[in-house]
Amino acid sequence: MIMKNMIRSLLYEIRKNRSLKLAFIGLILINILLVFINIGENSFYEESGSAMLAEGNSFSYMMGMYFVLFAVAMIAGGDFKDKVINYEVMSGHSRLSIFMARNIIAILVASSGGLILSFVPLVASCIGWGFGNRLVLSDVILRTCLYLFPFIRIAALFSMFTFLIKNQYAMLGIGYGIISFCLVTSGTVKNHTNFFTAMFNLNLLSGFKGWSVYNISNLRGLVTYAAFDSSVTVKMVAGTVVISLIATGIYLLLGYALFRRDEL
Numbered sequence: 239m240i241m242k243n244m245i246r247s248l249l250y251e252i253r254k255n256r257s258l259k260l261a262f263i264g265l266i267l268i269n270i271l272l273v274f275i276n277i278g279e280n281s282f283y284e285e286s287g288s289a290m291l292a293e294g295n296s297f298s299y300m301m302g303m304y305f306v307l308f309a310v311a312m313i314a315g316g317d318f319k320d321k322v323i324n325y326e327v328m329s330g331h332s333r334l335s336i337f338m339a340r341n342i343i344a345i346l347v348a349s350s351g352g353l354i355l356s357f358v359p360l361v362a363s364c365i366g367w368g369f370g371n372r373l374v375l376s377d378v379i380l381r382t383c384l385y386l387f388p389f390i391r392i393a394a395l396f397s398m399f400t401f402l403i404k405n406q407y408a409m410l411g412i413g414y415g416i417i418s419f420c421l422v423t424s425g426t427v428k429n430h431t432n433f434f435t436a437m438f439n440l441n442l443l444s445g446f447k448g449w450s451v452y453n454i455s456n457l458r459g460l461v462t463y464a465a466f467d468s469s470v471t472v473k474m475v476a477g478t479v480v481i482s483l484i485a486t487g488i489y490l491l492l493g494y495a496l497f498r499r500d501e502l
Contacts, residue, residue: 241335241338241339244326244331244335244336244339244340245339245342245343248313248339248340248343249343251316252313252343252347255312257312258308258309258312258313258347261305261308261309262305262351262355265301265304265305265355266301266355266358268301269301269355269358269359269362270358270362272297272301272359273290273358273359273362273363273366274366276290276294276297277290277363277366277367284370284372285367286363286367286368286369286370286371286372287359287360287363287364287367287368287369287370288369288370288371288372288373288375288378289370289372290359290363291359291360291363291373291378291444291446292372292373292446292466294359294444295441295444295445296421296424296440296441296444297359297444298356298359298360298382298385298444299352299356299385299440299444300421301355301356301358302351302352302353302354302355302356302385302389303352303389303392303417303440304414304417305348305351305352305355306348306349306351306352306389306392306393306396307348307392307396307409307410307413307414307417308410309344309347309348309351309352309393310344310345310348310393310396310397310400310409310413311396311400311406311407311409311410311413312406313340313343313344313347313348314340314341314344314396314397314400314401314406315400315401315403315404315405315406315409316406317340318404318405318406319405319406323336333494333497333498334494334498336497337401337493337494337497337498338494340397341394341397341490341493344393344397345390345393345394345397345486348389348393348396349386349389349390349393350386352385352386352389352393353382353383353385353386353389356382356385357382360378360379360382372466373446373466373468374468374469377468377469377470378468380470381443381444381468381470382443384443384470384474384475384478384479385440385443385444387439387478387479387482387483388436388437388439388440388443388478388482389436390482390483390486391436391439391482391483391485391486391489392436394485394486394489394490394493395436395485395489396409396413397489397490397493398489398490398492398493398496399412399413401493401496401497401500402493402496420435420437421437423437424437424438424441433477433478433481436482436485439477439478439481439482442474442478443474443478446466446467446468447466447467
């Protein structure tokens with residue numbers, strides 16, 4: 239009952255949280271702007287959603303990751319600054335209920351918001367220029383839906399750090415550093431499409447294997463011919479779901495173990 243009331247209180251705070259709403263709307267607009275910038279920036283010079291996403295990789299999930307960070311920092315860390323969590327502990331509420339209430343809401347809001355943002359490039363490009371035929375639309379939709387599980391995993395990791403740091407603004411800075419490091423690593427590590435980290439998992443889901451050949455045309459100059467495999471395998475689905483949920487459980491256990499012993 240106490241935990242249920244905490245969840246209701248958190249949901250009420252989120253509905254009144256202007257910064258969270260502004261961040262979400264701002265990231266949507268940035269996503270749309272990036273679509274306009276990148277729609278024809280591919281080796282085929284083709285303006286279509288499938289051509290953009292076929293070579294875009296992190297383009298589809300990047301804004302979603304930033305929202306996951308912002309939402310978790312604000313929801314899980316906001317009550318440390320004004321000592322609300324201290325008052326709840328002093329009032330006799332169990333630390334487990336305090337920890338779980340904030341994590342349930344933070345992870346749900348962050349991961350669902352990140353998923354919605356990840357669909358913006360697909361939807362915006364389809365509305366403006368059509369999807370094209372470089373990829374299979376149903377495969378792209380399924381792959382994007384699977385982003386939810388790495389986002390849950392990332393949200394749990396950021397929540398663990400937030401409960402350790404106890405400052406939402408410091409968490410935003412640290413989280414931005416983590417995301418930037420992972421993006422750079424993804425570009426330098428040879429095998430960066432696997433289930434080892436959430437970022438590598440997202441690379442696996444957003445990347446498409448393919449082949450390409452080139453030809454010289456008297457009329458069109460250099461012409462690129464390419465084909466991509468957008469199919470979704472059982473291994474891809476099972477690995478994404480199972481490993482993400484296991485990692486999430488580990489992060490929550492570690493986070494609670496730290497919070498339970500914290501003197502606040």
